[in-house]
Amino acid sequence: MRVWQGRRIGVDLVEVDRPGHSGKGQPFEIVRFGQGVAILPITEDGRVVLIRQLRPAVGAPILEIPAGKMEEGEEILTTARRELLEETGIEGAALHLMQSIYTTPGFCDEVIHLVMARGGTAGPSRPEEDEWIDPPLFLSREEIRSLVLSGGIRDAKTLVALGLGGFL
Numbered sequence: 001m002r003v004w005q006g007r008r009i010g011v012d013l014v015e016v017d018r019p020g021h022s023g024k025g026q027p028f029e030i031v032r033f034g035q036g037v038a039i040l041p042i043t044e045d046g047r048v049v050l051i052r053q054l055r056p057a058v059g060a061p062i063l064e065i066p067a068g069k070m071e072e073g074e075e076i077l078t079t080a081r082r083e084l085l086e087e088t089g090i091e092g093a094a095l096h097l098m099q100s101i102y103t104t105p106g107f108c109d110e111v112i113h114l115v116m117a118r119g120g121t122a123g124p125s126r127p128e129e130d131e132w133i134d135p136p137l138f139l140s141r142e143e144i145r146s147l148v149l150s151g152g153i154r155d156a157k158t159l160v161a162l163g164l165g166g167f168l
Helices: 076-088 141-150 156-164
Strands: 002-005 010-016 026-032 035-042 048-055 060-064 067-069 094-102 111-118 137-139
Touching: 035 076, 035 156, 048 076, 060 156, 067 076, 076 094, 076 111, 094 156, 111 156, 137 141, 141 156
Parallel strands: 035 111
Antiparallel strands: 002 010, 010 026, 035 048, 035 067, 048 060, 048 137, 094 111
């Protein structure tokens, strides 16, 4: 049963029967988000492009790869191209799906598709009105590793994408 619906998420209250405990359903809240795409942009010279974006849920801006929610019926790579252009200004990159991950399966159904973007042409970014994004940063492998080790990058999707991309 849907107990709350917002602009981007919904919350359902469901009854879950645990294996081996027949008849003892437990109430469980599930945040319904759907699917998103996160892009690991890599320039021709091997630098990674990150953005610093205000994330009100954690009360601070964080370093992360560009990402966004998939629209209903939208293809993964279509979303990736759109979000890459909006948040970094990069277009014309070669894209491929690296992996799809559950972000927080303990309470949320969100799946993020991690896409690698190689090359492309950088231009001005075009964030949406509700996004607070600084200009993109172009970071070397050494800068990425230093930021990870110092706690400067704490975003899970970014850490997983960097690992899959061979930057950690």
